[in-house]
Amino acid sequence: MADTYADAIVKLEADHDRIEALFEKVDKAEGDEKQRLGIRVAGLVKIHMALEEEFLYPALRGNGHDDKLTEGLVEHDTGKLIINDVLSPDTDTDSFGPKLQVLGEQMEHHHKEEEQDGKGVFWMARNAHIDLKAMLKDMEAREAELQAQVAEDDLPAADMNYVEVSESS
Numbered sequence: 001m002a003d004t005y006a007d008a009i010v011k012l013e014a015d016h017d018r019i020e021a022l023f024e025k026v027d028k029a030e031g032d033e034k035q036r037l038g039i040r041v042a043g044l045v046k047i048h049m050a051l052e053e054e055f056l057y058p059a060l061r062g063n064g065h066d067d068k069l070t071e072g073l074v075e076h077d078t079g080k081l082i083i084n085d086v087l088s089p090d091t092d093t094d095s096f097g098p099k100l101q102v103l104g105e106q107m108e109h110h111h112k113e114e115e116q117d118g119k120g121v122f123w124m125a126r127n128a129h130i131d132l133k134a135m136l137k138d139m140e141a142r143e144a145e146l147q148a149q150v151a152e153d154d155l156p157a158a159d160m161n162y163v164e165v166s167e168s169s
């Protein structure tokens with residue numbers, strides 16, 4: 001894949017913009033088109049979260065901001081609850097639109113937190129001594145792998161970080 005971004009954070013910010021633009025399209029779409037775009041944006045968010053969880057968040061652990069990192073991962077979990085639901089083959093089509101609406105609002109909030117100047121996770125990354133160009137390369141390689149997996153079959157349901165999902169008895 002072509003290296004089109006300056007570093008990992010520029011790439012993740014571009015993902016945020018792409019995801020938010022797609023949520024706006026989902027909001028305006030109807031019927032099959034809404035379903036198609038909704039599945040696409042849920043998949044994009046899932047891959048974006050996986051890249052952050054595999055590379056960015058672990059690189060920042062132990063720098064004195066662990067609670068902020070955990071908060072971000074709990075926000076991922078709340079998003080994944082909806083993502084796993086809407087990507088499941090037996091999802092309820094009647095509530096598909098409202099679920100996507102809530103997911104879009106949650107992600108917008110989460111993106112703002114990550115991008116927040118002076119305390120967001122992206123700001124932390126810019127101020128930590130980590131090689132964000134090398135991280136970009138690792139992320140792009142992993143992203144290509146995950147995209148190939150989506151095309152071939154599908155990704156397994158996203159794993160939770162902290163939020164336990166209990167089966168109702």
Ligand SMILES: [Fe+2]
Nearest residue numbers: 049052110114
């Ligand atoms: Fe995130």
Ligand SMILES: [Fe+2]
Nearest residue numbers: 012052111114
């Ligand atoms: Fe993000």
